[in-house]
Amino acid sequence: MTTLTPQKTYSLQDYQRLEENSMERHEYHDGEIIPMTGGTVDHACIISNLIFLFRLALQGTEFEVFGGDLRIWVPKYNRGLYPDLSIFQGKPLLNNDRRDEVLNPCLLVEVLSSSTEAYDRGQKFRFYRAIPSLQIYLLFSQNEPLVEYYHRRENDQWVLSSKQGLDGAFPLPLTNREIKLSEVYKGIPIITELE
Numbered sequence: 001m002t003t004l005t006p007q008k009t010y011s012l013q014d015y016q017r018l019e020e021n022s023m024e025r026h027e028y029h030d031g032e033i034i035p036m037t038g039g040t041v042d043h044a045c046i047i048s049n050l051i052f053l054f055r056l057a058l059q060g061t062e063f064e065v066f067g068g069d070l071r072i073w074v075p076k077y078n079r080g081l082y083p084d085l086s087i088f089q090g091k092p093l094l095n096n097d098r099r100d101e102v103l104n105p106c107l108l109v110e111v112l113s114s115s116t117e118a119y120d121r122g123q124k125f126r127f128y129r130a131i132p133s134l135q136i137y138l139l140f141s142q143n144e145p146l147v148e149y150y151h152r153r154e155n156d157q158w159v160l161s162s163k164q165g166l167d168g169a170f171p172l173p174l175t176n177r178e179i180k181l182s183e184v185y186k187g188i189p190i191i192t193e194l195e
Helices: 012-021 041-058 119-123 123-129
Strands: 025-028 032-035 063-066 070-072 080-081 085-089 105-111 136-140 146-152 158-164 169-172 177-180
Touching: 012 025, 025 105, 041 063, 041 105, 041 177, 070 123, 105 169, 119 123, 146 169
Parallel strands: 105 136
Antiparallel strands: 025 032, 025 080, 063 085, 070 080, 085 105, 136 146, 146 158, 169 177
16 A cells, blocks of 8 residues: 655745755745746747847836746745746835845746646736736747737736737837837747748
8 A cells, every 4th residue: 555745845934945055946836845847948049039128128217127037926825936037117026125036027928838838827827917016927939929918907807919920029018119029039940930
């Protein structure tokens, strides 16, 4: 007869201490520590392109762009999550003065992979929606030039629109600019061959 070993739960303080010294990133799910999976070359290229494009578009504004190493804390669900990219209006609000945990993104980005797509669309988005400052959630496909664009309205409803194809562009409502999908997917061989 096989006996199951009970899953160890961690206090938030234990998790934060472990994460400070870890070589890998882990999300915190109300006592459970979940290791983050590694990305592909295409995933890393899309993120690099987005960071460059967002920094360029937001230059001279009050918005700051950060990559995937900055943990977002969601108090309502007791979760520490790592988006692929985050944007803040003004300075990030630190969680209890921790320099590695912030509370107030206005835009979050995930680049979908086969192992994370269901989570990024479902449960993770539910956690993100509990962040009062969050206004925009962007999901980018790795397999085709496609962005799904969620925008929060005043009545806390999320409206979805999407753009597809290398000739498409999506608005960046933090400014009055658009970002072209051909620039987001630049350097991705399987996608740029579609041109």
